[in-house]
Amino acid sequence: MKSLNFSVMLSIFLIVSCSSSYALSDVSTSSSNGKLYECICQNSDYCVPFSTAFVTPTNDSFNTILQSTAQNLRCLLPSVTKPQLIFTPMTESHVQAAVICSKQLGLQLRVRSGGHDYEGLSYMSDMESPFIILDLSKLRDIVVNTVDNYAWAQAGATVGEVYYRISEKSKTHGFPAGLCTSLGIGGHITGGAYGTMMRKYGLGVDNVVDARIVDANGRILDRQSMGEDLFWAIRGGGGASFGIILSWKLKLVPVPSIVTVFTVPKTLDQNATNILYKWQQVAADKLDEDLFIRVIINVAADKKGEKTIQTAYNSMFLGRADRLLQIMNDVFPELGLTHKDCTEMSWIKSIMYIAGYPSNTPPEVLLQGKSLFKNYFKAKSDFVKEPIPIDGLEGLWKRLMEEDSPLVIWNPYGGMMAKISESETPFPHRKGIIYMIQYLTLWNDPSKESATKHYDWIRRLYNYMTPYVSMFPREAYVNYRDLDIGMNKNESSSFIEASVWGNKYYKDNFNRLVKVKTKVDPENFFLHEQSIPTLPITMKGKSVNHFEM
Numbered sequence: 001m002k003s004l005n006f007s008v009m010l011s012i013f014l015i016v017s018c019s020s021s022y023a024l025s026d027v028s029t030s031s032s033n034g035k036l037y038e039c040i041c042q043n044s045d046y047c048v049p050f051s052t053a054f055v056t057p058t059n060d061s062f063n064t065i066l067q068s069t070a071q072n073l074r075c076l077l078p079s080v081t082k083p084q085l086i087f088t089p090m091t092e093s094h095v096q097a098a099v100i101c102s103k104q105l106g107l108q109l110r111v112r113s114g115g116h117d118y119e120g121l122s123y124m125s126d127m128e129s130p131f132i133i134l135d136l137s138k139l140r141d142i143v144v145n146t147v148d149n150y151a152w153a154q155a156g157a158t159v160g161e162v163y164y165r166i167s168e169k170s171k172t173h174g175f176p177a178g179l180c181t182s183l184g185i186g187g188h189i190t191g192g193a194y195g196t197m198m199r200k201y202g203l204g205v206d207n208v209v210d211a212r213i214v215d216a217n218g219r220i221l222d223r224q225s226m227g228e229d230l231f232w233a234i235r236g237g238g239g240a241s242f243g244i245i246l247s248w249k250l251k252l253v254p255v256p257s258i259v260t261v262f263t264v265p266k267t268l269d270q271n272a273t274n275i276l277y278k279w280q281q282v283a284a285d286k287l288d289e290d291l292f293i294r295v296i297i298n299v300a301a302d303k304k305g306e307k308t309i310q311t312a313y314n315s316m317f318l319g320r321a322d323r324l325l326q327i328m329n330d331v332f333p334e335l336g337l338t339h340k341d342c343t344e345m346s347w348i349k350s351i352m353y354i355a356g357y358p359s360n361t362p363p364e365v366l367l368q369g370k371s372l373f374k375n376y377f378k379a380k381s382d383f384v385k386e387p388i389p390i391d392g393l394e395g396l397w398k399r400l401m402e403e404d405s406p407l408v409i410w411n412p413y414g415g416m417m418a419k420i421s422e423s424e425t426p427f428p429h430r431k432g433i434i435y436m437i438q439y440l441t442l443w444n445d446p447s448k449e450s451a452t453k454h455y456d457w458i459r460r461l462y463n464y465m466t467p468y469v470s471m472f473p474r475e476a477y478v479n480y481r482d483l484d485i486g487m488n489k490n491e492s493s494s495f496i497e498a499s500v501w502g503n504k505y506y507k508d509n510f511n512r513l514v515k516v517k518t519k520v521d522p523e524n525f526f527l528h529e530q531s532i533p534t535l536p537i538t539m540k541g542k543s544v545n546h547f548e549m
């Protein structure tokens, strides 16, 4: 009782001390938001005025802020449940307070760094209790040290900003993470993080050496204080299951001062099918680790203006054009690469090239952290272990031709990816994988019919691909989150479904992730549609199933 009185008094004191800017009108619409504000004020080092860090649906800026980094328009439709509040922390202690207070008030917390989640899980929720968004966009400091070869990057920074800050200090240092520059480093690294240097240096997670997180009790932990089990789990075990990443310590890797890029398109009348068949045989195993050639497949018009399949070979090579041409002539002459196709440039320019910026865009644009495009989309992923035969490819072409705006991206593995064991990090797709497929369908029409049509198409395509891709389990990339493969929503089937997506995303590592989760977050505070479940399986702290490992 005594402590209760004390905390009530303290909160009154804090409200009064913030009162000059504490606009009651803003929060009176929802007493829950008022209580949250008081609690956060009380539990953090720095009590900001309500209007600078808290936005409720009644504020005119609410939609702008909600939409700011949200990448999938499908998850912003009016029919989608909106948060009760968006809180943009200014300090690490605000993040701690957000955990403590949402727990106290029974609110669900959604954490957003770069907003690129494929199913919008960082800014929407289909689960029952009201939710708030913790938007880390103001925590984006980056410190680069090229003497000791590391960078500390706060979660809200984009990968483009990280790359820029590294290149600002040195032309011969880089970091191997995503190709799209608007990804948030916070969420991106939690699932793996692949990019053009993965065949040489592995994934983002393979190059993380420390992290600062806020755990389910609101404590700040680093690698030493969290211990190796939890440090293992956060490097690939998926976002928002174990804690909130405040910052990552990244190990920088060497890059040459000049690299080479090319993009060579081949349509069906240019022998695309045979050339792709050959790519499958060389891309992972036979090509030099300095070379990354992905294939971007879509429907385009050929020279006669007729609909065709286009396969574009989009590449970055850690070296100069002469050596690249030698390698290509030896191993993959079918592509017919010439000097004319190749452009030499600095590593940071290659980042912009691969991300799709028009040439001559100054790298400073990366500091804006903006994405180049947004649309409605649905995606899925697969991993391939044996080349797909010609007739399999032809069946794929037929299906792509039936869709309005399909996009399929093939991403080569091998090299370093095959040298790291499956259990080194929770990301298990390593040796034996020759490439990863990402299927996307994009659209611009907000209607439900339109979404249904595109969902149907991609599900049929996924079904068609079954015989050609990994099985037992059919593996999937957690950063290409796909709610089709099981949800935590249905309490009675939650564990069965969790083990379905768990095995696809993590293979045998799923068991260890469940154990770590049970130890560090037994009440299952960090909960979302595909968060790692605890043992026994609980929903919001309520036991629904007893499962023995």
Ligand SMILES: Cc1cc2nc3c(=O)[nH]c(=O)nc-3n(C[C@H](O)[C@H](O)[C@H](O)COP(=O)(O)OP(=O)(O)OC[C@H]3O[C@@H](n4cnc5c(N)ncnc54)[C@H](O)[C@@H]3O)c2cc1C
Residues within 6 Å of the ligand: 071, 110, 111, 112, 113, 114, 115, 116, 117, 118, 120, 121, 122, 136, 155, 177, 178, 179, 180, 182, 183, 184, 185, 186, 187, 188, 189, 190, 191, 192, 193, 194, 195, 238, 239, 240, 241, 243, 244, 245, 246, 479, 480
């Ligand atoms: C256009 C586009 C291009 C992409 N390109 C690549 C690519 O080249 N390589 C690749 O590997 N992936 C790529 N991805 C996938 C990308 O890695 C994932 O979508 C990733 O989760 C994005 O991280 P984010 O911080 O931007 O997203 P968010 O939506 O903010 O977060 C994603 C998930 O992580 C959680 N989360 C966010 N921040 C934190 C935090 N600080 N601590 C704990 N959990 C957190 C969220 O709650 C959510 O569940 C791409 C995605 C898109 C949309």
Ligand SMILES: *[C@@H]1O[C@H](CO)[C@@H](O)[C@H](O)[C@H]1NC(C)=O
Residues within 6 Å of the ligand: 023, 026, 051, 052, 053, 054, 055, 059, 060, 061
């Ligand atoms: C709405 O939110 C914005 C951005 O946080 C803030 O500047 C503004 O003061 C808020 N408006 C009201 C009426 O509280």
Ligand SMILES: *[C@@H]1O[C@H](CO)[C@@H](O)[C@H](O)[C@H]1NC(C)=O
Residues within 6 Å of the ligand: 271, 274, 275, 278, 334
């Ligand atoms: C198409 O590619 C195949 C296999 O690489 C090759 O044998 C064939 O000669 C090529 N055909 C044409 C017309 O270039």
Ligand SMILES: *[C@@H]1O[C@H](CO)[C@@H](O)[C@H](O)[C@H]1NC(C)=O
Residues within 6 Å of the ligand: 490, 491, 492, 493
């Ligand atoms: C939940 O899952 C159980 C078991 O799979 C199933 O019988 C039930 O119909 C599901 N309920 C809903 C609402 O989907």
